[in-house]
Amino acid sequence: MSPMALAALQTQLKNFVQSMFDKGVLDSQFGQIQALQDSSNPNFVDEVITLFCSDAERIITELNRYLGYQNVDLSKLDSYVHQLKGSSSSIGAHRLKLACVNLRQASDDRNKEGCARALNLITSEYCLLRSKFQTLIQLERSIIALETNQQ
Amino acid sequence: MSSFPPSLLPFPRFPSSSSFLGVEITSLTIMGVASEYQFHVLAVDDSLIDRKLIERLLKTSSYHVTAVDSGSKALEFLGLNNSDEDEQRNSNPVSVAPDDDQHHQQVAVNLIITDYCMPGMTGYDLLRKIKESSSFKDIPVVIMSSENIPSRINRCLEDGAEEFFLKPVQLSDVNKLRPHLMKGRSKEMQPNVNKRKGMEEIHSPDRTRTRYNELEVV
Numbered sequence: 001m002s003p004m005a006l007a008a009l010q011t012q013l014k015n016f017v018q019s020m021f022d023k024g025v026l027d028s029q030f031g032q033i034q035a036l037q038d039s040s041n042p043n044f045v046d047e048v049i050t051l052f053c054s055d056a057e058r059i060i061t062e063l064n065r066y067l068g069y070q071n072v073d074l075s076k077l078d079s080y081v082h083q084l085k086g087s088s089s090s091i092g093a094h095r096l097k098l099a100c101v102n103l104r105q106a107s108d109d110r111n112k113e114g115c116a117r118a119l120n121l122i123t124s125e126y127c128l129l130r131s132k133f134q135t136l137i138q139l140e141r142s143i144i145a146l147e148t149n150q151q
Numbered sequence: 152m153s154s155f156p157p158s159l160l161p162f163p164r165f166p167s168s169s170s171f172l173g174v175e176i177t178s179l180t181i182m183g184v185a186s187e188y189q190f191h192v193l194a195v196d197d198s199l200i201d202r203k204l205i206e207r208l209l210k211t212s213s214y215h216v217t218a219v220d221s222g223s224k225a226l227e228f229l230g231l232n233n234s235d236e237d238e239q240r241n242s243n244p245v246s247v248a249p250d251d252d253q254h255h256q257q258v259a260v261n262l263i264i265t266d267y268c269m270p271g272m273t274g275y276d277l278l279r280k281i282k283e284s285s286s287f288k289d290i291p292v293v294i295m296s297s298e299n300i301p302s303r304i305n306r307c308l309e310d311g312a313e314e315f316f317l318k319p320v321q322l323s324d325v326n327k328l329r330p331h332l333m334k335g336r337s338k339e340m341q342p343n344v345n346k347r348k349g350m351e352e353i354h355s356p357d358r359t360r361t362r363y364n365e366l367e368v369v
Contacts, residue, residue, distance in 0.1 A: 029319050032321060033204070036207045036211060041207065048203060048204070051199055051200050051203060055198075055199060083198065085297070086297050089297060089319055090200050090318065090319045
């Protein structure tokens with residue numbers, strides 16, 4: 001197993017994350033999370049991403065379901081939006097966080113159509129993020145596998 | 152020797168070798184325990200991700216961490232079960248049997264860090280309950296929030312919170328905890344502040360004074 005393969009993967013990961021920073025999909029908070037990963041916690045990033053995605057999916061599903069009803073009390077969305085915004089902020093999911101702010105605004109304006117549009121944006125931002133996170137996780141796991149083989 | 156400050160643990164000089172050895176072991180034991188003792192932080196947050204993050208941040212700083220998802224679980228962990236009668240009953244842990252299984256009252260908490268916005272009991276409510284408790288009011292409390300609302304921040308600080316961190320919490324924020332923990336530590340060395348069984352046997356100044364007094368007689 002050549003050390004070059006490992007270095008190549010590490011560079012690939014670094015560039016991939018950088019492109020997410022450049023597009024505003026992630027912000028510096030994600031860098032903070034990466035910095036918390038070390039040899040004693042080699043799967044930390046993986047674990048945080050996994051937790052985030054399952055939480056986000058739960059909330060987005062619930063939001064979509066709720067907005068599908070006839071008579072909705074838009075203020076009931078607030079707690080969900082707050083949670084999703086908080087998680088997004090904690091993991092550094094910048095664009096998704098902004099999409100949450102959008103939804104909160106539409107909800108405050110009691111604008112149901114605006115809420116539907118904002119939720120569509122949240123859903124699409126999340127899907128984009130999840131797909132990129134999946135690539136990221138695959139890279140992380142390949143790196144760990146190579147590092148383990150070389151030990 | 153009689154005006155011996157309990158918080159300093161100085162090493163007195165002794166003429167006789169046998170008593171010196173006895174004291175040295177005692178002092179080393181005290182210092183050994185003091186340096187091995189890890190600060191224990193109780194983290195409270197309803198968000199799973201935020202709990203994971205704060206736990207990692209705290210462990211990175213070598214703190215022992217217990218993370219719970221609500222204010223009421225935090226109070227339960229401390230042994231403060233939302234009622235004054237329970238506090239009366241639980242406030243003296245010396246009465247707890249040593250082989251009591253996992254009785255959380257035996258575990259000292261040196262700092263509480265809590266989210267502000269939580270369903271049910273907010274971080275502010277938790278802060279008030281801690282500060283109103285005779286057993287726990289000296290535990291430093293830090294509040295975290297994703298929202299930068301000055302009136303909220305001021306109210307928390309005025310009502311006894313040591314710090315207010317904006318989320319997402321950074322390692323640089325966690326570094327600010329140490330002085331509050333150290334302050335709590337030196338308070339523990341003084342009498343009548345924290346009545347925890349294990350610590351009392353070693354750190355009670357009366358006990359320390361008694362040892363040195365015995366040796367003086369020699």
